[in-house]
Amino acid sequence: MATLAQQLVNGLVLGALIGLIALGYTMVYGIVQLINFAHGEVFMAGAFGAHFAYLRLLPAGTPWYLALPVMTGAAVAVSVAVAVAMERWAYRPLRGAHKLAPLITALGVSILLQEVVRVFYPGATAPLAFPRAFAGGSLTLGPVLVLWTGVLAVVVAPLLATGLHLYVERSRLGRAMRATAQDPDTARLMGIDPDRVVLATFVIGAVLAGAGAVLYGVHYTQIDTAIGFQNGIFAFTAAVLGGIGSIRGAMLGALCIGLVKSLAGQYAWGGAQYDYVWVFVLLILVLMFRPQGFLGRPEGVRA
């Protein structure tokens, strides 16, 4: 029982972290129907931005409650800069091109960003220790231990997702986004500037990825240039599972992936060796019976 509870908590924390990345995938797809495979690298770049801020910008010995906001600011700034640059120079020139062109470009951008960080960031050729910029120790719930960093992730991720949801539902820009998602041509006729909407979408996705990167870093205390790819795959899967284009779906999908990975490692045949297998078995099963994902709308109507 204690083990089950611990595994559920493990899955919850992982799901929360993946969810923040998944939101970026789902937002961009919702607006421009592009699977931005380089979104994982936006997350990775954010993690390195936070690492840089802590080591180079902050004086040694800064208490965590001062360090964490600065690191988050730096992570978000780097993520946004990377996302804006890729939108401006990689994807915007291809708008209107065949769908495959931006997709392949996204893969290229992903590799480019990984290599740039690997080659130019000092020490990034090997995994780097991420600063432990949050309260150490764990929350003890009976036999279950949750690191405070895990608690932070589980609290912050849903808050950010809810904030995003409300923003898209209530704000003027949010309405413009939904209009562009439904019908870009009509939206343009109504005076909505698609460039602005697309850029805003990338920026929002990057802000969430940057915040997620700091949560990820303080929780696992290790970053490397591959974390974007690795977690990006999970996040993309989460977005598809939940119904790509849907904000709530992305969080739900991420939660499922976290739980399945955690529980499969414990209970499923093959143990931890095959935990990824079960994640993708779930994806295949869901897509067989519900190709649009949990909360997605069927193909044909644009999300």
Added chain:
Amino acid sequence: MTRKSNGLLAALVATGVALGAGACGADKIEAAGGAGGCDTSKGRLVVGVIAPMSGKLSAIGLGIRNSVQLAVEQANASCAVKGYQLAMDAQDDEANPDKGAAAAQRFADDPNVVGIVGSYNSGVARAIQPKIATAKLLQISPGNTDPALTRGADFATAPKRQYDNYFRVVGTDDLQGPFNARYLVEKEGKKKLAIITDGKAVGESMATEFAKEAERLGAQVVIREKVNENDSDFSSVLTKVKGVRPDAIFVGSEYHVAGPLSKQAKDLGLDVPISGNDGLFDPQFIALGGKEGDVATSVGAPIEKLDSGKGFVAAYKKKGFAEGFGGFGSFAYDAANVIVSSVGKVTAKSDWTGAMEQREALIRHVQAYRTDAGANGTIGFDQYGDSVNKMFTVYKVTSGAWKDVLSDRFEAK
């Protein structure tokens, strides 16, 4: 005519290779200095290095590269190979077998390359061996610990020499794992052991040998799990391991997996020592989460403490390399010196042409090589190409750094 065009082709290829090497900053052939006083009229001979100089194992790979460079520069300064200047060509294999094999192929095709120091990863060596077997290019590994590389898949029951051009200067996993088990079970009294591996061949083989010896000594392996080495979240597998209450966890992987594993285990309330082989023995292990009391065995004895190693350490420090020599620098240094010395013997008889007979003669000299004055003490090879030096050391994380606790020669029981 055919001969001529072959020669032309070779020249073109060589030029291409040289250009290719020149284009990439990291791949530059280090023309080692210090040749001032020596006769180098007969040209330049190259010692190849294949090691993971970027990626997760770069700390080890760069130490290997620098140490070979040191050996080569010393050889040039002392005119060790008369008539020739030695140079080093270091290739980054990124711990990737394909990259290692490609670099090895290039070395094998280049008559000026006398031998290779490398690879570090056994998996990379497995890809290199067949590429250079027919060319009879000498290879001495400073870090491969998979016993199958020298003695074949049935190394325990029916050992058979695999390649006569392959040698190594380190002891093997089939000894290192048991050495580790003896320490954990006999010295620390751990009776219930968990094993976690990254699923790679090396990790699996070391864990299997560890388990055999631990069970022979009366300990029990209560759980054995595999993880994906690219993962960063091990909470699930560790929660499972925690359920069976082990006294210690043996990790068949390297520091980038074992460090986070150690931290996450402690975070989950599983505060038992992590133990592993030389892949853990790196300062980064501690930076990435290795905790007090964690154990690593490694080949050889602490190079700083060996009388034989003092010269190497002092020379390395004096050179002022940006990176430390890492866990395998001294072995790379010894391996390079075996090559230098043996090449000296071959070229004393006739000029180096890179012909097959010369490469075979070089291999015979290496096979017969024996010294007690290597950085790691005795350096020599048995009939399989394995090192005769079977010294191992146990290290433990103490006050935030690795500290050696026990060095011993391994005797099979």
